[in-house]
Amino acid sequence: MxxxxxxxxxxxxxxxxxxFDFYGRRMATCSSDQSVKIWDLNEERxxxxxxxxxxxxxxxWKVTWAHPEFGQIIATCSFDRTAAIWEESVSDSGRGIHSTWIKRAGLVDSRTSVTDIKFAPKIQGLQLATCSAGGVVRIYEAPDVMNLNQWSPQYEINCKLQCSCISWNPSPSRLHAPLIAVGSDDPNTSSGPKVFIYEFSANTHKWNRVDSLVxxxxxxxxxxxxxxxxRSYHLLGIATKDVRVVTLRPVKQESAQSQGNSMSFEVRQAGQFDxxxxxxxxxxxxxxxxILASSGDDGCVRLWKANYLDIWRCISTMRGDTVENVAEADSSGGSTQQMGTASTGQHTARYFKLAPTAHPAHLQWH
Amino acid sequence: MRTVKVTQDVPANALALDPYDTQVVIAGRHVFKIFALEEDGLVERANLRAGKHLNLNFSCNDVVWNPLEDAVLATASTNGAVVTWNLNKASRSKLDCVFNDHSRTVQKVSFHPSEAHLLISGSLDGFMKLFDLRRREATQTYTSNAESVRDLQFNPHHSIHFCAVSESGNVQLWDMRRPDRVEKQFTAHGGPIFALDWHPEVKTWIATAGRDKTIKVWDLNENPTVCNTIQTIASVGRVKWRPNTRYHIASSALLWDCSINVWDIRRPYIPLAAFNEHKNLTTGICWRSEANRLLSVGKDCTLIHHAFQDASRPMEEVNPSALDISVFGNISNAARNKDESEPVGSLAKLMPVFRRTVSHAEHSGQVLSSLQLMSPADDGPISSHYIVQSAHQYLLTGRSLAEICEHNAGVAKQLSRHQVALTWQMMQMLYVGASGGSDHPTTTRDDPSLPPDTNPDTETRTARHFSGGDGGGDTSGGGGFSAEEGDTETDDTDNHDMKLTNIASGLTINQDFFFGDGEISQIPFDYEHLNNTDTSQDWTLPNEAFEPRHDILTRSAMPPQEFSSKCLSGEMQDSGGGESGRGGGVSGYVVEAPSLLNVVRGVKMPAWDCGQLVVEMLYHYASQGDVQMAVTCIIVLGDRLKGLLDADQVEHWFLSYIDLLQRFQLWNVANQVIQLAAGLPSVQQLNQQSTVVTLQCGRCNYSLGKNSLLCRKCGCVSARCALCHGLVRGLFVWCQGCSHGGHLHHIKDWMASNRACPAGCGHLCEYT
Incomplete structure (x- = not known):
C-alpha cells in the first residue's frame, strides 16, 4: 500500500x-534545533x-503554510514565546535560482511558549491563530495581504488552561460560521474538558466558546x-491518550432572533481507539x-476511515519501516450487510513489509 | 527536602551557601538575611541588616560566603564598597570591614578557594581589586581597559588564576600575581557578558552567558574554543554548573523569562528541567552540594528551595512526533529515534552513584528524529489518484447527457469505482432512459429473485424506482436532437406540452439540449428552454400526453408502444442499503449488481420525483468526501435539479471541489467547473477576481480602455500583428515590455530566430 x-x-x-504545502509539492519541517527546513519535490520526484x-x-514547535494565493509564506511558533511569518524570496543570481526566506513579521505578544500556529481558511483572508502555553489564543490579521510586515492582533481569547494545539474549521461554506477548536495538554485530568470550540459571531464580532468536549x-x-x-457536520480528530473522532453537527436554534448566528452543536463521539x-x-x-492518520509513542502511524455504516476503524498500520494493512473483517452487522460483504469480501488482508532501504524492488509480499 | 518557598518584603539580588551547606544568605538592596536549611523548610536565623546606621553599604549586589571560615561573608555594594561581615562578632552589627576602593557599583566578589583572607572584587568602574582581609586593604588592582566587569571568579582548580568577564564581551584570564598584564583575553560574546562559571570538575571549562541570549562553554586551552553553545530565549543573567554532573548547567534570565532552566550542554535546544516557581525574574541561583537541590532568589521577593524532582521536564514533554498528509496522500512522519536515548556509557561508568539517583532520561545526549515519507500506491485508500484521473477524464459538458453519463461511468469503472460507475448508469437511466444505457441488458428483464413491489405506498417510502424507456438521450441521436431542438424553438407550447409529458412519465426532462457531436457549443446549457421545468404540481397528467412525443422523436431507439406502456422501475434495497447507505468500506465500494434493477410491467406511471432521490444521492456522496461526484452530477444534470438543491450547500460543494482541483493543480478543470457553476454567482466570480489585464497601444503607449482595441489617442487598431500587419482574431500574443505582438504562430516563428521585437522598436522581447 x-x-x-x-x-x-x-x-x-x-x-x-x-x-505539506497546499499543492503537496513542498514540505516544511521544524525542529528543536531552532531551524526550519524547506523541502521541494524535484523532477525525479x-x-x-x-x-x-x-x-x-x-x-x-509548529510550522504551517499559508494559502499560495498569498505567496509562499510560512509561519512558525516557538518556545521562545514568539511566532514569525516568513516569506520566500526567489532570486536568480545567474547560477541557478536561489531562494531565501525573509522574516516579515514577529508576533511577540505572548508571555509564554507559543505552542501552535495556524492560518485561517483562505476564505477568511490572511488570518493567523496562535495559542500559547499560557492559555491565550490570539488571532492576528494582515489587513493588507500585500504587506506581510503588518499583523494586527484582532482577538484574544483566554482559555484558562494551557493550550497545546489549535485548528480552524476549514469549511468554505457560508453555512458554517468560522470555528476554532483549541486543545489543552494540561496534565491534570480534573481540570475539566480539554477541547474547546470557539465560534465567531459576525453580529457581535466576538469569538464565543460554544462548546467544550466533556x-x-x-x-x-x-x-x-x-x-x-x-458534509453538513464537522469532524474533529483528536490526539490524546487515544485517538478520538468527534462529529459536531450544527443544530439550528429555534429562536428567531438568533437567525442561525449562534449555533449549538450536537457532539457525538464517532470513534475512540487506544x-x-x-x-x-x-x-x-x-x-x-x-481518512485520519494518527501517530503515537509506539512509533506507529495508523490510518482510520469510516466504513459504510459510519463506523470508524483502522485500515492501515505503519510501524517504523513496516507497513501493514488491516483486513476489514466486517463483523459488526447492520441492516445492509448484503452490500457490505460484497465489498469487504474481496478486500483481503494484504501485509507487506518494507526493507529499511525502502527501495521499491525490495518489497516483499506476504 | 521538597520545594519550599519563603517570601520576603523586598527582592534579593544574590544568595550564597555556607561551606557546610546548612545555611543560606540572601542579599539585596533592602534585605540581608541568613536562613538555615532545615529538613522541613527554611528558617530565618539572622538579619544582618541591623543597627542604627543603615547606609548604602548595606545594599548589596552580591554576596559570598567564605569557603573556609564559616563566619565570614563578603558583599558587593551598589555604592562601590566591598564589605566583609563576621558573624562571630559580639555586637549587633556584624559589619567587619568596608573597602571603598571602587568608584562605581561593585558587581561581584569572590573568595579565594584555599586562602581564606583573599577576596577579589569586580566593578563597573573597570577595575578588579584583590583584598587581603588580614591587612584590611586592597593589595592589587587589575585593570580591564575601562570595561565594566560584570562577573569574576577564581579558578577552583588552579587558584592563582581568576577569570573576569566584561560588558564588552571579553573574557580575561588573570594570574593574580601579575596585575600588570592580562594572561589571556578573548572575545566570547557579541554583547555584554553577564555571567561566568568555572566547571567544578573539568578544569579547562568555563561557561559564559550574556545579552546575546547564549550560554557558551569554552575550553581554555592554548586557544580558547567553544565546546557548546546553548541558545536561550532571553538575556542570561546567571549560570551555574550543576555539581556532580558533567554536562548540566542551570541558567536564569535577566529579562523576560522567570524560570530557571537546567540544560544538558549536549542537547543545547531544550532545557532538561525548568523550575517555574518564580513569578518574576530570578536574580540568583545556587546549587546545593547535592545535585538535586537548588536555591534561588527572585524579584518576586521569594527565596525558593527547589527539588529537582519537582521541576518540569520540557525535554520529556515535548512533542516527539510530526505527521502530515499531503494532498496526494503522501504521509510524512517524523518520530524520535528510539535507540538514541540509551544512556551514555562513559557517564554512567564515571558516576555510578549518579546513575542510581538520576532518572534514565537525564543521561540522554542528542536526540534525533527520523523523517519518513510514505507514498501511497495508486489504489490505496488514501491515494488521491482517482480524483485526479476522474477530474481529467470526466466529461462535464459538450455531449448529450446519455453520452456523458456513459462516459463517466466508464471512467469510474476503469478506476475500479464501481459504485460511482453504477450511479452514473442510474442517472443515465433516470434522466435519459434505458435505451441510452445500451450496456444494461438486465434493466429490461425481470429479476425473478425479487418480488415486484407494486404498492405505491411502500414505493414512495422505501422502494426506489428507476424509470426510463424514452429515447431522448439516444447516444447516436445528434441529428435527432437538432431536430428536436429546432422544434422546441419554433413551438413553445408544444415544447411545454412535451415537458409535461416527460414529467408525467417520471422523466423530468429527458431531452438533451446539447447539440450533437458536430457542434460543441461554448454555451452548453440553453436555459431559455428550461425555465418552464418547475412543474412539480403537474405530476398527474394523463398518459395520452405521451402521444405527440413519439411523433417528434422519430429516431427513438425504442418502439413507441413499448415506451408508453411500460415503466422501468429498478428496485433497490431499503433506504439503509440504498443510496445513502452504500458508503463503501475502504477501497472496495459496494458493487451493486445491475440485476437488482427490477422491471415491473404494466404499472401505471408512478408520480414520483426522482430529483429528490438524486439530491439525496448527492448529499450522500458529499458526506462521504466525494464532492467530485456531487459537483460533477450537478453540472451534468444542470437544471434538472433546479429548485431541489440548497444554493448555499451547492456553493459549498463547488468551492470545495474547485479548491480541491486547484490543490491538484488541475487549473483547466477548475476553470471549467467555475464556468459551469450555473446560478452560483459567487463561484462564477472567482474567475474574474484578481485578473486585471491592462492593454496598451503598441504605437503610442496609450493605455486602452475596457473592451476596446481601438486606441483613442492615435486612432489605430492595436490588435494588429507586427509581422503580417493583419488584424489578429483569437490568440494574440504580445510583449509586456513594448506592447508589440501578433499572431501566436507568427511571433513564435519570429522569436525562434530573432531576439529583437518584430515591430522594430528595438526592444529585446522575451518569448517563453
Missing part, C-alpha cells in the same frame, strides 16, 4: 512538525532540501478539523477529510 522512504533531515534535534535557516531562539479530560496533544468538502497503547501525539486528515 505504501512505499516508505527515509529522508535524512539532518535536524540536530527532534522534529516537531512537518507540513525526490524531496530535496532547498532552504534551512535558524528561525527562533528556542524549539520551533468526554475528553486527558491532555490533548493535537487536534484537527477534517477538511469539509460538503490501538496505539500509548500517548497519541499527532493527527492529520487527508485532503478529502475521509
Amino acid at each position: 505504501f512505499v516508505a522512504k527515509s529522508l535524512n533531515a539532518e535536524h540536530k534535534d527532534l522534529i516537531h512538525d512537518v507540513a 525526490e524531496w530535496v532540501c532547498t532552504a534551512s535557516w535558524k528561525t527562533h531562539c528556542g524549539s520551533v 468526554s475528553i479530560s486527558d491532555p490533548v496533544h493535537d487536534l484537527a478539523f477534517a477538511p469539509n468538502l460538503g 490501538d496505539h497503547n500509548s500517548t497519541v501525539w499527532r493527527v492529520s486528515w487527508n485532503a478529502t477529510g475521509t
Whole structure:
C-alpha cells in the first residue's frame, strides 16, 4: 500500500512538525534545533532540501503554510514565546535560482511558549491563530495581504488552561460560521474538558466558546478539523491518550432572533481507539477529510476511515519501516450487510513489509 | 527536602551557601538575611541588616560566603564598597570591614578557594581589586581597559588564576600575581557578558552567558574554543554548573523569562528541567552540594528551595512526533529515534552513584528524529489518484447527457469505482432512459429473485424506482436532437406540452439540449428552454400526453408502444442499503449488481420525483468526501435539479471541489467547473477576481480602455500583428515590455530566430 522512504533531515534535534504545502509539492519541517527546513519535490520526484535557516531562539514547535494565493509564506511558533511569518524570496543570481526566506513579521505578544500556529481558511483572508502555553489564543490579521510586515492582533481569547494545539474549521461554506477548536495538554485530568470550540459571531464580532468536549479530560496533544468538502457536520480528530473522532453537527436554534448566528452543536463521539497503547501525539486528515492518520509513542502511524455504516476503524498500520494493512473483517452487522460483504469480501488482508532501504524492488509480499 | 518557598518584603539580588551547606544568605538592596536549611523548610536565623546606621553599604549586589571560615561573608555594594561581615562578632552589627576602593557599583566578589583572607572584587568602574582581609586593604588592582566587569571568579582548580568577564564581551584570564598584564583575553560574546562559571570538575571549562541570549562553554586551552553553545530565549543573567554532573548547567534570565532552566550542554535546544516557581525574574541561583537541590532568589521577593524532582521536564514533554498528509496522500512522519536515548556509557561508568539517583532520561545526549515519507500506491485508500484521473477524464459538458453519463461511468469503472460507475448508469437511466444505457441488458428483464413491489405506498417510502424507456438521450441521436431542438424553438407550447409529458412519465426532462457531436457549443446549457421545468404540481397528467412525443422523436431507439406502456422501475434495497447507505468500506465500494434493477410491467406511471432521490444521492456522496461526484452530477444534470438543491450547500460543494482541483493543480478543470457553476454567482466570480489585464497601444503607449482595441489617442487598431500587419482574431500574443505582438504562430516563428521585437522598436522581447 505504501512505499516508505527515509529522508535524512539532518535536524540536530527532534522534529516537531512537518507540513505539506497546499499543492503537496513542498514540505516544511521544524525542529528543536531552532531551524526550519524547506523541502521541494524535484523532477525525479525526490524531496530535496532547498532552504534551512535558524528561525527562533528556542524549539520551533509548529510550522504551517499559508494559502499560495498569498505567496509562499510560512509561519512558525516557538518556545521562545514568539511566532514569525516568513516569506520566500526567489532570486536568480545567474547560477541557478536561489531562494531565501525573509522574516516579515514577529508576533511577540505572548508571555509564554507559543505552542501552535495556524492560518485561517483562505476564505477568511490572511488570518493567523496562535495559542500559547499560557492559555491565550490570539488571532492576528494582515489587513493588507500585500504587506506581510503588518499583523494586527484582532482577538484574544483566554482559555484558562494551557493550550497545546489549535485548528480552524476549514469549511468554505457560508453555512458554517468560522470555528476554532483549541486543545489543552494540561496534565491534570480534573481540570475539566480539554477541547474547546470557539465560534465567531459576525453580529457581535466576538469569538464565543460554544462548546467544550466533556468526554475528553486527558491532555490533548493535537487536534484537527477534517477538511469539509460538503458534509453538513464537522469532524474533529483528536490526539490524546487515544485517538478520538468527534462529529459536531450544527443544530439550528429555534429562536428567531438568533437567525442561525449562534449555533449549538450536537457532539457525538464517532470513534475512540487506544490501538496505539500509548500517548497519541499527532493527527492529520487527508485532503478529502475521509481518512485520519494518527501517530503515537509506539512509533506507529495508523490510518482510520469510516466504513459504510459510519463506523470508524483502522485500515492501515505503519510501524517504523513496516507497513501493514488491516483486513476489514466486517463483523459488526447492520441492516445492509448484503452490500457490505460484497465489498469487504474481496478486500483481503494484504501485509507487506518494507526493507529499511525502502527501495521499491525490495518489497516483499506476504 | 521538597520545594519550599519563603517570601520576603523586598527582592534579593544574590544568595550564597555556607561551606557546610546548612545555611543560606540572601542579599539585596533592602534585605540581608541568613536562613538555615532545615529538613522541613527554611528558617530565618539572622538579619544582618541591623543597627542604627543603615547606609548604602548595606545594599548589596552580591554576596559570598567564605569557603573556609564559616563566619565570614563578603558583599558587593551598589555604592562601590566591598564589605566583609563576621558573624562571630559580639555586637549587633556584624559589619567587619568596608573597602571603598571602587568608584562605581561593585558587581561581584569572590573568595579565594584555599586562602581564606583573599577576596577579589569586580566593578563597573573597570577595575578588579584583590583584598587581603588580614591587612584590611586592597593589595592589587587589575585593570580591564575601562570595561565594566560584570562577573569574576577564581579558578577552583588552579587558584592563582581568576577569570573576569566584561560588558564588552571579553573574557580575561588573570594570574593574580601579575596585575600588570592580562594572561589571556578573548572575545566570547557579541554583547555584554553577564555571567561566568568555572566547571567544578573539568578544569579547562568555563561557561559564559550574556545579552546575546547564549550560554557558551569554552575550553581554555592554548586557544580558547567553544565546546557548546546553548541558545536561550532571553538575556542570561546567571549560570551555574550543576555539581556532580558533567554536562548540566542551570541558567536564569535577566529579562523576560522567570524560570530557571537546567540544560544538558549536549542537547543545547531544550532545557532538561525548568523550575517555574518564580513569578518574576530570578536574580540568583545556587546549587546545593547535592545535585538535586537548588536555591534561588527572585524579584518576586521569594527565596525558593527547589527539588529537582519537582521541576518540569520540557525535554520529556515535548512533542516527539510530526505527521502530515499531503494532498496526494503522501504521509510524512517524523518520530524520535528510539535507540538514541540509551544512556551514555562513559557517564554512567564515571558516576555510578549518579546513575542510581538520576532518572534514565537525564543521561540522554542528542536526540534525533527520523523523517519518513510514505507514498501511497495508486489504489490505496488514501491515494488521491482517482480524483485526479476522474477530474481529467470526466466529461462535464459538450455531449448529450446519455453520452456523458456513459462516459463517466466508464471512467469510474476503469478506476475500479464501481459504485460511482453504477450511479452514473442510474442517472443515465433516470434522466435519459434505458435505451441510452445500451450496456444494461438486465434493466429490461425481470429479476425473478425479487418480488415486484407494486404498492405505491411502500414505493414512495422505501422502494426506489428507476424509470426510463424514452429515447431522448439516444447516444447516436445528434441529428435527432437538432431536430428536436429546432422544434422546441419554433413551438413553445408544444415544447411545454412535451415537458409535461416527460414529467408525467417520471422523466423530468429527458431531452438533451446539447447539440450533437458536430457542434460543441461554448454555451452548453440553453436555459431559455428550461425555465418552464418547475412543474412539480403537474405530476398527474394523463398518459395520452405521451402521444405527440413519439411523433417528434422519430429516431427513438425504442418502439413507441413499448415506451408508453411500460415503466422501468429498478428496485433497490431499503433506504439503509440504498443510496445513502452504500458508503463503501475502504477501497472496495459496494458493487451493486445491475440485476437488482427490477422491471415491473404494466404499472401505471408512478408520480414520483426522482430529483429528490438524486439530491439525496448527492448529499450522500458529499458526506462521504466525494464532492467530485456531487459537483460533477450537478453540472451534468444542470437544471434538472433546479429548485431541489440548497444554493448555499451547492456553493459549498463547488468551492470545495474547485479548491480541491486547484490543490491538484488541475487549473483547466477548475476553470471549467467555475464556468459551469450555473446560478452560483459567487463561484462564477472567482474567475474574474484578481485578473486585471491592462492593454496598451503598441504605437503610442496609450493605455486602452475596457473592451476596446481601438486606441483613442492615435486612432489605430492595436490588435494588429507586427509581422503580417493583419488584424489578429483569437490568440494574440504580445510583449509586456513594448506592447508589440501578433499572431501566436507568427511571433513564435519570429522569436525562434530573432531576439529583437518584430515591430522594430528595438526592444529585446522575451518569448517563453
